[in-house]
Amino acid sequence: MTTPTTRTLGRDDWMTPPEVFEPVNELVRFDLDACATDASVARLPQFISPEEDALTVKWSERGSRVWCNPPYGRGIKNWFRKAHEEAADLEELVLLTYANTDTKYWHEHVAHSPHVWMVVFLAPRVKFVLPGDDSQRTGAPKGSALIFYAPTPRLRHIRHRYWNYNTQDLRMALGT
Secondary structure: OOOOOOOOOOOOOOEOOHHHHHHHHHHHOOOEEOOOOOOOOOOOOOEOOOOOOOOOOOHHHOOOEEEEOOOOOOOHHHHHHHHHHHHHHOOEEEEEEEOOOOOHHHHHHHHOOOOEEEEEEEEOOOEEEEOOEEEEEEEOOOOEEEEEEOOOOOOOOOEEEEEEOOOOOHHHHHOO
8 A cells, every 4th residue: 555645535446437447448458457456446357456466466477458547646656667567568558647747757667668659648637436436536636647558669759649538439539
C-alpha cells in the first residue's frame, strides 16, 4: 500500500470505472490485471494481488496483454518503471494513470521509452469507483491518460490522442 495522500484519500483500491475499462478491453482483449487489491475489484479473472507484489512478479509469466491501473500515491514512479521494463516481453500493456507529463518518471518511462507508441488523454476526469459500491464515485483531482506500450520499439514520435469516454467511441478517437 502507498502512503496516504490527499490524492488517493488514503485508499489504494480505487477501481477503473466500466465506461473507461470496457472499451479499452474490447480493443486490446486483456488477459491480466496487473494491479488489483483482490478478486472483488479485479477487472479480469487473472490478476496480481498486493500479497504477490506486482512490482516483483514477471507479468509476462501471467499474461501477454496487460491492464494496469496502479495506486496513484507517492510510489507511482515504481509502476511507470515496471511498465517500461515489462513492455518488451508483452504483446501489449496499457497503463491508466495521472497525466503528470512534467514529472521525471513520465519523461523517463513514457516520453523516452521506445515501447510507448501512444498516449490517450481522457476527458472528463475519471470518476473512480469504490470497491463494493459502483454508485460511490469520486472525480480524480487531475486528468488521466492511457499509456499504450508494445514490445516493438517505435520508429516515430509517440502518437497522442484525446478521448471523451462519455461521448466518443474509442476506435474513432484512435483513428482505427
